[in-house]
Amino acid sequence: MSLRFAILTALSEKSSSGIELARRFDRSIGYFWPASHQQIYRELDTLLGDGLIEQLDDGTPPSRGNPRTFRVTADGTAALRAWAGRLEDRPKVRDALMVRIRAAAALSDVDPRAALEHRLATHERTLEAYEAIDARQFTGPLNRAARLQRQVLRAGIASERMWVAWCRDALAELDRAES
Amino acid sequence: MSLRFAILTALSEKSSSGIELARRFDRSIGYFWPASHQQIYRELDTLLGDGLIEQLDDGTPPSRGNPRTFRVTADGTAALRAWAGRLEDRPKVRDALMVRIRAAAALSDVDPRAALEHRLATHERTLEAYEAIDARQFTGPLNRAARLQRQVLRAGIASERMWVAWCRDALAELDRAES
DNA sequence: AGCAGCATGTAACTCGTTACATGATTGA
DNA sequence: TCAATCATGTAACGAGTTACATGCTGCT
Numbered sequence: 001m002s003l004r005f006a007i008l009t010a011l012s013e014k015s016s017s018g019i020e021l022a023r024r025f026d027r028s029i030g031y032f033w034p035a036s037h038q039q040i041y042r043e044l045d046t047l048l049g050d051g052l053i054e055q056l057d058d059g060t061p062p063s064r065g066n067p068r069t070f071r072v073t074a075d076g077t078a079a080l081r082a083w084a085g086r087l088e089d090r091p092k093v094r095d096a097l098m099v100r101i102r103a104a105a106a107l108s109d110v111d112p113r114a115a116l117e118h119r120l121a122t123h124e125r126t127l128e129a130y131e132a133i134d135a136r137q138f139t140g141p142l143n144r145a146a147r148l149q150r151q152v153l154r155a156g157i158a159s160e161r162m163w164v165a166w167c168r169d170a171l172a173e174l175d176r177a178e179s
Numbered sequence: 180m181s182l183r184f185a186i187l188t189a190l191s192e193k194s195s196s197g198i199e200l201a202r203r204f205d206r207s208i209g210y211f212w213p214a215s216h217q218q219i220y221r222e223l224d225t226l227l228g229d230g231l232i233e234q235l236d237d238g239t240p241p242s243r244g245n246p247r248t249f250r251v252t253a254d255g256t257a258a259l260r261a262w263a264g265r266l267e268d269r270p271k272v273r274d275a276l277m278v279r280i281r282a283a284a285a286l287s288d289v290d291p292r293a294a295l296e297h298r299l300a301t302h303e304r305t306l307e308a309y310e311a312i313d314a315r316q317f318t319g320p321l322n323r324a325a326r327l328q329r330q331v332l333r334a335g336i337a338s339e340r341m342w343v344a345w346c347r348d349a350l351a352e353l354d355r356a357e358s
Numbered sequence: 359a360g361c362a363g364c365a366t367g368t369a370a371c372t373c374g375t376t377a378c379a380t381g382a383t384t385g386a
Numbered sequence: 387t388c389a390a391t392c393a394t395g396t397a398a399c400g401a402g403t404t405a406c407a408t409g410c411t412g413c414t
Contacts, residue, residue, distance in 0.1 A: 002275040005275075006278045017365080019364075032272050033278050034273070038403085039403090041366065042368095067364085067365060081289055084282035085293065091273055093270075094181070094270055095212070095270050096270065098212070099208070101331050102208060103259055105323070107191065110264060115265075118266045144287065145284040145287075148280050148284035151352060155274075155277065159272075159341060182374090197393070197394065215374080216395090217375085217376090217395075218375090220393095220394065
């Protein structure tokens with residue numbers, strides 16, 4: 001249900017074609033709402049059907065250098081505005097690593113170290129990437145929109161930092177326990 | 180794919196009936212792998228079919244005071260052990276609040292404050308609950324299993340703390356921007 | 359001429375959610 | 387005895403994933 005609004009948000013920032021959207025999802029919105037191009041095309045169709053977006057139509061069929069471009073309609077903006085103000089439950093956490101550690105607790109011959117190290121490495125990489133974006137995109141005085149976008153990025157950074165710290169802590173705890 | 184192993188883990192800790200499992204998921208494993216009773220019953224059937232669990236059968240049909248009880252088989256333990264050691268990708272984040280904030284960045288008349296305050300309140304509540312569990316369940320010297328379980332709980336605590344801090348930070352930033 | 363990759367999809371599947379059903383049993 | 391709730395499900399739906407298909411176009 002949020003994918004449509006993620007797309008409306010992305011299109012509000014800039015009218016785009018399907019692939020452009022898919023690529024922008026990979027780079028920015030997708031950090032907290034990932035979506036494949038298949039999903040995006042499907043949702044674009046239903047958004048068109050609902051009149052929340054429209055096609056900048058030049059009559060010619062879409063092709064390589066001439067992709068379909070979509071723009072948010074007034075209805076679309078209204079729908080996004082209404083949705084953005086609503087309250088929702090927090091997203092549910094589903095983390096298989098925690099299940100694995102519980103499994104290791106139940107099965108004395110399972111060692112979760114490799115899983116932890118693997119996870120630690122991914123968080124370190126992601127943290128670095130986020131910090132690079134932060135340093136590159138948010139320098140100097142920021143307007144309201146940039147400050148809000150930055151706040152979202154800061155959630156990602158805080159989350160990655162916390163996971164890096166937790167993974168290290170858990171590994172240290174395992175080492176301590178062994179000796 | 181992880182639900183089956185979450186169930187195997189729970190049953191490894193203690194053989195149980197369907198509802199008992201559902202309740203234990205609500206209290207502990209469900210914090211990082213939630214599951215409804217419908218899901219659990221469905222998965223129990225397929226686990227039975229795969230021979231990874233078995234029914235402690237007393238012949239009588241299941242009823243109020245006499246529920247079906249399930250136990251992990253040797254195959255089930257082996258499957259869990261094999262799965263627990265595998266490496267996996269990190270779980271994908273999908274957080275509509277971040278989409279809402281991006282929407283607020285794109286639409287100048289959307290105020291994300293209420294959504295942030297609501298979210299902050301839920302994280303404060305959850306943090307309190309986790310800390311209470313930590314204080315109650317993990318006192319004194321701990322064996323390996325308890326230490327691992329505690330580490331999982333500490334991930335939850337660290338995560339809630341980080342969200343509480345981030346929500347407060349974001350709200351403060353909004354206040355600062357206004358004046 | 360041929361291949362990489364652009365742009366757009368379709369189809370099938372998995373997993374989770376929502377809503378409802380049913381018989382048994384305990385407690386007021 | 388009547389409501390609550392225990393214990394176990396079924397059915398339909400929704401969202402996301404995986405795998406594959408197709409036509410076009412610029413590059414070599």
